[in-house]
Amino acid sequence: MTAPILDDVTQTPAPPAHRPVLVVDFGAQYAQLIARRVREARVYSEIVPHSTSAEAMLAKDPAAIILSGGPASVYADGAPFVDPALFEAGVPVLGICYGFQAMAKALGGEVAQTGLREYGGTEVAVCEAGVLLSGTPEHQTAWMSHGDAVHRAPDGFDVLATSPGSPVAAFEDTTRRLYGVQWHPEVKHSAHGQAVLEHFLYDGAGLAPDWTPGNVIAEQVEAIRAQVGDKRVICGLSGGVDSSVAAALVQRAVGDQLTCVFVDHGLLRSGEAEQVEQDFVAATGVNLVVVDAQERFLEALAGVTDPETKRKIIGREFIRVFEQAARDVVTAAGAHGEEVEFLVQGTLYPDVVESGGGEGAANIKSHHNVGGLPEDLQFSLIEPLRTLFKDEVRAVGLELGVPEAIVWRQPFPGPGLGIRIIGEVTRERLDTLRAADAIAREELTLAGLDREIWQCPVVLLADVRSVGVQGDGRTYGHPVVLRPVSSEDAMTADWTRLPYDVLARISTRVTNEVADVNRVTLDVTSKPPGTIEWE
Known part of the structure; x- marks a missing residue:
């Protein structure tokens, strides 16, 4: 059910007591994911746009700052830049991908094209573990997405790792508590990515894991x-x-x-x-x-x-x-x-x-x-x-x-079953759909699949009838559609490959127990092109 609309609202939000780790968003598709990974380390984080001034960021009293990736090239006209004042404030900073390159450029390092782009899984060679890569293997797979690379680290930085397309793939200056990696530690494809983030948070920034x-x-x-x-x-x-x-x-x-x-x-x-x-x-x-x-x-x-x-x-x-x-x-x-x-x-x-x-x-x-x-x-x-x-x-x-x-309730649309009935909404049709939906939810729960799927809408095709045979007689009933989907945010989704035996039990029970339904179908469309709900 959707919450009602409110006009003429004032707000006095209460900030959390924890000092935030600010994730500066340079237009990365992973900015939210960085913030989530920080919180998985039980450290509080907030996202701010790259247009936020260094003064405004520092006014938030950040415990640390993480510069995200982004699609731009650091030497292109109009590219987002990092105010060097951010690195002079004594706040620990971690640069990731574009943020890594922007940090290198702002502090006097060299960023250029290598002629060798790196996308996807890439082998990184660790030449010095330092703080950031402590305890990780000398050779590890990391997720890259870049065409530019850092060719020379700024003065005072130790080079920690290299890759075929990145002469400097990671660096750190522990005196100023400045760190950076060319790859994306926030994605699961980077084998030791969470360890890198936690080394920065716990060891580099000295933060406690107390966001619980x-x-x-x-x-x-x-x-x-x-x-x-x-x-x-x-x-x-x-x-x-x-x-x-x-x-x-x-x-x-x-x-x-x-x-x-x-x-x-x-x-x-x-x-x-x-x-x-x-x-x-x-x-x-x-x-x-x-x-x-x-x-x-x-x-x-x-x-x-x-x-x-x-x-x-x-x-x-x-x-x-x-x-x-x-x-x-x-x-x-x-x-x-x-x-x-x-x-x-x-x-x-x-x-x-x-x-x-x-x-x-x-x-x-x-x-x-x-x-x-x-x-x-x-x-x-x-x-x-x-x-x-x-x-x-x-x-x-x-x-x-x-x-x-x-x-653990699955997402449910504000209009409810009203948009899961294709056709007019009547009391009888609602009763039919509720019965079919209850069976599907019960069987998914019994199979232990509730947390494996995002949701499983059951749709009643009320304006459609199909011929069936039930009790040795001809029936002319409605079909229902099962729409199991997997998603993280509902913006995109794929249909969930439910076990055949679970589908069979749902189908058998629905056609046996729900009057006026003689056919159960499965929607195997991803989003896009389909939506999760039918209406």
Whole structure:
């Protein structure tokens, strides 16, 4: 379920207590991955665009700085550059690929084309381990992606490694705590990449691995209490992992000052409403207002078959229902002399980055993720997850005691089953799809595949019928489509090769147990060209 839209929002985000490792993004496809790998080393990181001035970066009091790769050539006109002041501030710096070359050039080294490009797995020869390559083999495979190379290291640097296309493939100046590698240690194809990053973080920068779910919770609880005071808070709870963990974190901080609103639009999968009403409340003790709006949504969707129209109707009706629920909460609070001033939003760090690296991100996200409350309601946002990636959110959720069934819930579209029915949405068709979907999810769980796939939508082709034979008689039923996909971010995806025996069990059970379904098919399309959802 999509969170409602909020107009006229103010925000006072609480920065984490940890000093950040800044990842300077030079347009690399791997900038987010670098930040993730740093966090996997249990060190807090943030991404900033390369256009950020050295003064602004240093104002963040960074514990260390990592310069990412990028597509440009350091000697091309208009190429991004690194302000030498960054290397004179006493902050440990690691350059990667383009960042490595930019560091070398800024400090007086020589960068040029070698005539030998290196892409993909490349053998690197270690000539001196130093701090950065300590404990790694003399010959190791690293992932390269460059046409330029460092030919001469700046004065004061020790050359640590070479490769066929990189006369200087790694260097370091331990006195100034400056380090660099030509390859990409953040990708799994670099055999000892994580070790290189950890050597920089732990040994080069002297950082402690203390960015843990427990510390995240403690810091956010303190920040939320300072932000909220004795005011009341409202949260649009969808039952998904992001809103659930955000709500649990705020509830841990302010207790019954928080009220969650859950809108049941009748387009949920089997058991999901009960899971929120029972399991989540039991685990967190949160105050929950449940709005049963099933009839309202069915009436609004009657006779509608166009997928975009269905989406707009569902979005519109959800906003109207949440508006009224929010007014009711505000009215009830006002009757007791309390003021509802804050709205909880489950914004994640990728949302912030994709909205421009955090600059202006709050406004973009507030309108697209939270919006639509009446203009006369003024809220400040509480976004306790805005520094976290999805896997970190799950870890925090488990630490908070959020039920695993919610923490590991597969992504589910805001319009719910309404866009998994190809054709008109009716109560009977929803019942049919819920039954088929429940069987597919149950069998995937029994096979231990829940965490192996991104999600497995089940689609009902309600406007299609096919001939079948069931019970020695002719049937004319609907087909359903299984759409198992694997992905990391849903931007691209591939269909998941489920075991044949699992597919067979799903097919047999669906055709035996679900009325009006006599055929189960498998969608084997990647994204692109297909999308994950059919509508």
